[in-house]
Amino acid sequence: MLLTVMLGFVVAMAAPWLVKLSGRYSGWLLALYPFSLVVYFAQWIPVIGQGHSQLTTYQWFPGLDISLSLYLDGLSLLFALLISIIGTFVLIYAGSYLKGHKDLGRFYLIIIAFMASMLGLVLADNVITLFVFWELTSITSYFLIGFQHEQASARKAALQGLFVTVGGGLCLLAGFVLLAIMGGSYSIQGILSSGVSLPEHGLYGAALVLVLLGAFTKSAQFPFHFWLPNAMAAPTPVSAFLHSATMVKAGVYLLARLNPGMASDLWSTILTSVGALTVITAVVMALSHRDMKKILAYSTVMALGTLVMLLGIGTELALTAFVVFLLAHSLYKGALFMLAGAVDHAVGTKDLSELSGLRKAMPVTALLMLLAAMSLAGIPPLFGFIAKELLFESLLQASVWGYGLLLLFVFSAILLVAVAAALALKPFYGQYLATPKTPHEPPVAELLGPVVLIVMALLLSLFALPAQQWLLSSSMLAVAGYVPEVKLALWHGVNMPLMLSAVSLVLGIMLWTQWHRVQPWLSRVIAQLSRFGPERGYFKMMDGITWSASWQTRFLQNGVLGLYMVVLILSTFLLAGYTFVRSYGLHFPLDVQDSYVYEWVVAFLLIVSALFASTTRYRLAAVAAMGVLGFAVALTFIHFSAPDLGITQLLVETLTVILLVLVLFKLPEFVQLSSPWERARDIVVALFGGVVMLFILVAAIDIQYFDSISSYYIDNSELLGYGRNIVNVILVDFRVLDTLGEIFVLALAALGVLSMIKLRAEDRVK
Amino acid sequence: MMNSNTVILRTAAMYLMPLQLLFSIFLLLRGHDEPGGGFIGGLVAAGAFVLFAFSYGSDALRSLIRLDPRDLLGAGLLFGLASAIPSLLRGEPLLTAQWWTIALPGDAELKLSSPLIFDIGVYLAVVGTILTFVIQLMEAEHE
Numbered sequence: 001m002l003l004t005v006m007l008g009f010v011v012a013m014a015a016p017w018l019v020k021l022s023g024r025y026s027g028w029l030l031a032l033y034p035f036s037l038v039v040y041f042a043q044w045i046p047v048i049g050q051g052h053s054q055l056t057t058y059q060w061f062p063g064l065d066i067s068l069s070l071y072l073d074g075l076s077l078l079f080a081l082l083i084s085i086i087g088t089f090v091l092i093y094a095g096s097y098l099k100g101h102k103d104l105g106r107f108y109l110i111i112i113a114f115m116a117s118m119l120g121l122v123l124a125d126n127v128i129t130l131f132v133f134w135e136l137t138s139i140t141s142y143f144l145i146g147f148q149h150e151q152a153s154a155r156k157a158a159l160q161g162l163f164v165t166v167g168g169g170l171c172l173l174a175g176f177v178l179l180a181i182m183g184g185s186y187s188i189q190g191i192l193s194s195g196v197s198l199p200e201h202g203l204y205g206a207a208l209v210l211v212l213l214g215a216f217t218k219s220a221q222f223p224f225h226f227w228l229p230n231a232m233a234a235p236t237p238v239s240a241f242l243h244s245a246t247m248v249k250a251g252v253y254l255l256a257r258l259n260p261g262m263a264s265d266l267w268s269t270i271l272t273s274v275g276a277l278t279v280i281t282a283v284v285m286a287l288s289h290r291d292m293k294k295i296l297a298y299s300t301v302m303a304l305g306t307l308v309m310l311l312g313i314g315t316e317l318a319l320t321a322f323v324v325f326l327l328a329h330s331l332y333k334g335a336l337f338m339l340a341g342a343v344d345h346a347v348g349t350k351d352l353s354e355l356s357g358l359r360k361a362m363p364v365t366a367l368l369m370l371l372a373a374m375s376l377a378g379i380p381p382l383f384g385f386i387a388k389e390l391l392f393e394s395l396l397q398a399s400v401w402g403y404g405l406l407l408l409f410v411f412s413a414i415l416l417v418a419v420a421a422a423l424a425l426k427p428f429y430g431q432y433l434a435t436p437k438t439p440h441e442p443p444v445a446e447l448l449g450p451v452v453l454i455v456m457a458l459l460l461s462l463f464a465l466p467a468q469q470w471l472l473s474s475s476m477l478a479v480a481g482y483v484p485e486v487k488l489a490l491w492h493g494v495n496m497p498l499m500l501s502a503v504s505l506v507l508g509i510m511l512w513t514q515w516h517r518v519q520p521w522l523s524r525v526i527a528q529l530s531r532f533g534p535e536r537g538y539f540k541m542m543d544g545i546t547w548s549a550s551w552q553t554r555f556l557q558n559g560v561l562g563l564y565m566v567v568l569i570l571s572t573f574l575l576a577g578y579t580f581v582r583s584y585g586l587h588f589p590l591d592v593q594d595s596y597v598y599e600w601v602v603a604f605l606l607i608v609s610a611l612f613a614s615t616t617r618y619r620l621a622a623v624a625a626m627g628v629l630g631f632a633v634a635l636t637f638i639h640f641s642a643p644d645l646g647i648t649q650l651l652v653e654t655l656t657v658i659l660l661v662l663v664l665f666k667l668p669e670f671v672q673l674s675s676p677w678e679r680a681r682d683i684v685v686a687l688f689g690g691v692v693m694l695f696i697l698v699a700a701i702d703i704q705y706f707d708s709i710s711s712y713y714i715d716n717s718e719l720l721g722y723g724r725n726i727v728n729v730i731l732v733d734f735r736v737l738d739t740l741g742e743i744f745v746l747a748l749a750a751l752g753v754l755s756m757i758k759l760r761a762e763d764r765v766k
Numbered sequence: 767m768m769n770s771n772t773v774i775l776r777t778a779a780m781y782l783m784p785l786q787l788l789f790s791i792f793l794l795l796r797g798h799d800e801p802g803g804g805f806i807g808g809l810v811a812a813g814a815f816v817l818f819a820f821s822y823g824s825d826a827l828r829s830l831i832r833l834d835p836r837d838l839l840g841a842g843l844l845f846g847l848a849s850a851i852p853s854l855l856r857g858e859p860l861l862t863a864q865w866w867t868i869a870l871p872g873d874a875e876l877k878l879s880s881p882l883i884f885d886i887g888v889y890l891a892v893v894g895t896i897l898t899f900v901i902q903l904m905e906a907e908h909e
Contacts, residue, residue, distance in 0.1 A: 059859045643801040651809035655896060658816055662903040722865060722879070723798035731803060732881040732888070733863045739884070740846050740861075743891040747839050750895040754836070757902045 001056045001070045001123065004037055008116025015112055016105030027095015027445060030108055034091060034115060037084035041077060048077045049470045051477055055125060055189065064128075065186045071125035074474025078327065079122040079253055081471075085456075086244055086334045087115045089449025093338050094237035096445035097345055107147060111238065114140035118246045122253055126186050127176040134172065134218070134250065138165040141247050145234045154233040160538065164217050164227045172214025172254075178207035183261075192261040199264035208262065211254070212270060219251030219304045222278040223534035229285075229297040236341025239293060240449075243300045244334035249326070252307045256322065259311055260481040268312045275309025276408055278302070283412040286419050287515075288522035292340040292350040292427075295419060296333065299376065302412065303329045309405075310394065311479075317397055320486045321390035323475045328387040331457045332375035335450040336423065339369050342446040343427060348436030352422060353516075357432030361439035366428040368450045373424035375457050377417045377508065378501060383457040385501075386464055386488060388413070392497035410504055417508020422515050464488035562674070562682065569689040577692040580699070588695065589702050599639070605632045619664050627657045644727040772821075779821040786814035794889050795882075804885035808892025815893070816900050824904040827897075835901060839894030845887030849880045 011033045019026040047054070053073035060068045072080075094111065098104050117136035124130035139162070146158030176186075182201045183191030191198075198204055215221075220228035228248060232239055242248060255271070279302050286298035303325070310322040342365060344350040347358065359366045371382065378388030395406045441447075460467050468488045476484050492498065511518065530536065556567070606629060613625035630653030638646035674682075713726050713734065721729035731739050790810035797803030819827040831838075853862040861880075868876040 058854070058857060062859050644803070644806065647801060647806050648809065651806060651813065654813060655809065655816065658820075659899060659903070662900065666906070721798075721863065721881075722877070723881075725797060725799055725801060725803070727801075728797045728803040728885075729881075731805070732798075732884050736849075736861045736863075736881070736884060739888065740850075743842060743846055743888055746891055746895045747843055750836070750839055750898040753899055754902055757906050760906075 001054070001072065002058055002068060004040060005070075005116050005120040005123065008033065008112055008119065012109050012112035012116065015108035019105040019108055024095070024099065026104065026108070027092045030095075030112065031088045031091040033112065034084045034087035037119070038081065038088060041080045041084060044072060044077055045470055048072060048074055049474050051474050051483070060126075060129070065180075066128045067126050067186075068129055069125040069187060070123040071189060072123060073478045074471065074476070075253070075256060075478035076122045078323070078471060078475045079249070080119060082244075082327070082330045083115060083118050083122070083246055086241060086246075086330065086449075086453070089334070089338070089452060090237045090241045092445050093240070093341075093449050094235070096443050097237055097341060098235060103147070107144075107235070110140050110143045110147070111241065114144060114241075114246075118250070121250055125188050127180060127188060127191075128186055130188070130254075131169070131173050131176055134214075135166065135169050137247050137250060138162060138169055138218075141165075141231075141238075141242060144238045144242070145231045147235055147238065148233065151233065157227075157230040157233040161227045161231050163542070164224055164538070168214045168217025168224070171210045171217075175207050175210030175214060178203045178210065179258075182207065188257060192258075198261050199266075204264070205266075208264075208267065208270075211258065211262070212274075215251035215254050216274065216308075217251070218254075219248050219308065220278075220301050221251070221274050221305060221308055222281050223537075225278060225282060225301045226533070226535035226538065228301055229294050232291075232293045232297050236293070236337060236344065239297070240334050240337035240341065243297065243337060244330045248300065248304060249307075249330070252304060252311075252326070255308065255311050256479045259314070259319075259479055263314055268314050271312025272309050272405070273312075275305045275307070275312055276405060278305030279309065279412050280408060281305075283415045283419070284522065285526060287415050288519060288526045290352045290519060290523075292344070292352060292423060293337070295352075295423060296336055296340060299416065299419060300329075300333060302416070303333070306391065310391070313394060315394060315397060316480065316484045317390065317394035317486055319480045320476055320484045320488075321387065321394045322479060323472050324383075324390055324488065325387040327460070327472070328375060328383040328457065331453045331460075332372045332382070332384055335368065335372040335453040335457075336376065338446065338449045339365060339372060340423075342442035342450075343369075345446070346437065346442050347439050352426050354433060354435065355427035356430045357428070358435075358439050359428040360432070362428070362441050364441055364447060368447065368454060369428065370424045371454045371458075372450065373420040375454070376423075377420035377505070378413070379505065381458065381461055381490060382454075383461040383464075386461055386490060388501060389492060389497045390486075390488075392500050396496055406500075410500055413500075413504035414507045414511060417505055418511040418515060418518075421509060421512035422519075425512070426515070461490050464490060562678070566682065566685050569685055573689045573692040576696065580692070580696055584699050584703065586695075587702070588698060590698050602632055602635050602639070617670060619667070619670050620661070623657055623660045623664065626660075627653055630656070642727075644725065776821045779817050783814045783818050786817070787811055790814065790889075794885060797885060798879075798881065804888030805892055807885075808889040809896070811889070812893050812896035812900075815897055819900060819904060824901050827901065831897075835894045835897035837894075838890050839898065842887045842889070842891030842894055845890060846884055847887075849884035849887065852880045 011030070015030060018029060022029045044054070051074075053071065056070045056072075058068040060066050091108070091111070094107065095104075098107060101107070114137060117133050117140055120133035121130060121137060124133055142158050142162040145161050146154050148154045149158075179191055179198075180186045182198055182203050183194040183196055185191055185194060198207075217224045228243070231242065234242070282298045282302035282305060286295050286302065289295050289298065307322060307326060307329075310318045310325065340350060343355070343358070343362070346362065346365075347355065349355065375382035375384035378384045391409065392406070395409055465488055472488070473483050557564070609625045609628040609632065613622045613629065616622050616625065630649060634646045634649035634653065637643075637649055710726075713730055717726045717729040717734075718724055721733040723729040723733070790807040792807075793802035793810060794804055794807030795802075797807065815827060815831070818830065850861045852864040853860055856862075856864065861884075864880040866878045868878065870876055
């Protein structure tokens, strides 16, 4: 199972070459990866549908209880199937939509990596693994949104999405750690089945808030909803993928996954109110826009709000509605995004006010759009209808705020019908308006996805009960903790939900006839209101961060190197000295009885060269003196039988002298710039640092709080590491992770120096 | 200025550099049992290249190694990461050392290991870093 995820990253890396090789068929070729996933996961349906689950564990960092464990049950299987099915068609679609784009290879690289990360996210059982994939989706989606990086707006939107989701991701990490402490395990299944009642734990409140912040930012809940519509700067296949099955549903997925263990009164209050607030904000915003993709983005936000709210209500009916609505939304929203993109591509605009009467030129598109929009509006016989009926029914029976929510939802359903009508009818019926490009039917690759998704929505609603038995009830089991007894059916008879549907349909159509008046008015109102909106707050905060960064740079990093040293030495040695005196006291048990003459000689050499380096008037002499100092230290190492350290010290000293000489040639003449007061201060600080260090060193020989770890290394280096050189075995085997980190630091330092020199050179050219 | 024209240095560098490079590889390979290792080996190799650059100039060094030092650095990091793969494939904790012994004709045998791959990565990263510093500084000089 790990292979399915890892294969994705391999395919992603190979994608640029495959695109070059396969030319115009690259979309079809690369779609083989998600398609093979569809086949693979479909094989699991019979097993998982019975209520079984599958846990696969690979070792990662067992010492830290972090493993690459993957867990497949109804919920993750449903998500995995959605990701791979929609992914297949999105890749085919992208091949046509971005045909001939110079960066097509890069696009496939990122979107396939995104797909694999998303798959990892829904399959992960270990919270740290989940977090890693969570952040990977944030980063890859950053590149996807900013794909058209020549446009400033795309860059800005990408950065905004990144900041909001990664900021939430950090909260989530803290929340996960708290969860792990509470449940005594880093495995989600371990936490859920630990027997600890999470809501009664003292840390529950903090963990709840942190996890919810992570989920709400990712799933664009109010007040973090603004990043998602801005993310429409991305190419359409991305929008279709990000917004139908994936990234934004990650937060909803997480909430559903944690629902069995985390549900409480507080949970339900927060989720219900935030969800409801998101729904009403989004649906009003959707009606106020003319850009098809923006409208779809806001209707996605609305759907996410609905899902969060259903989890909050948490009754048997609500959780059933959750799973059904999740599936329905993924299908129709994927189709709608691809169709909107196809229209934009074929006609050259996606502004609804410029689109009209395209039915004759694009009959197939018109029909597909109508069907998908019917599912959006919840009209039979599409799967969206079943979802909406269930939604109304669960609201009718909800104990939390009962009728208030129901009224709100009937209201938003009316608006949603108007939005759906605007999408499906406005571009295709009425008088034909001239468009930037001559309208024509989109190619097969762009219509295949919508066709399959709509057919699935139709089949699912006609065969709702078998679908429930195969897969949906096992998903509900994962969300609810029990198998709900609600039976799905297209026709429920004439009852209250049906009446509500009918009412909202009629009122919605009436609203749509007034769309050309309502939309501009709403747009103006919202422009006024958004001056106080959360996006405003985001910009204020970003400005604040920039301001405080430049303030602290001016204050702390003012370019005077001497001052940096003073701050560093004082803070280090004041803290260290304070701790030292408190825990050890002021003893100085230095014993120089059994020292040899040549040890004194080396010590003398050290002192003299240090004194000379700090008093000489010539730079080169100072550098040379520093070199002597370094060699004397190397002698000490060799004397105390640490040849590796000695050699390293010698080599580093040699290279340092060379580098210093190179730098010194660029510096102006040596002149005295500091005042006597400053020099006195520096001497005092330096002496203070040296004295504290001396005390600490002497004490280190004297005391031993615990057994030295070196005996372990000496005993085991040859036994476990097959090497006699202990230093090397530590570096490349026992502590190899540290060394890996260090060479990355080394690389960063090199890049830092590189950019510093290059930037200076460019400045001079200007 | 750094492009020294002393015949002695040039001649010495010509003969010393290959020896230093050989020695650095020797240090790298024997590092697991005797003093040495990727870090020290990398420093020695970097020293060899720096000596060459001092006597013949940074352009000559660039055309000698052909690669951009930054690529060496990247290759080093990749080697470091790649040494984690064998343990993953075996289902053991990440970066667990893996050893392969290949019998050679006669009495000898060849010990290969994932720590060796890692050490080669350290070697390349060190060489890449120092050469990036030195070449950039020397070229900044010309401007």
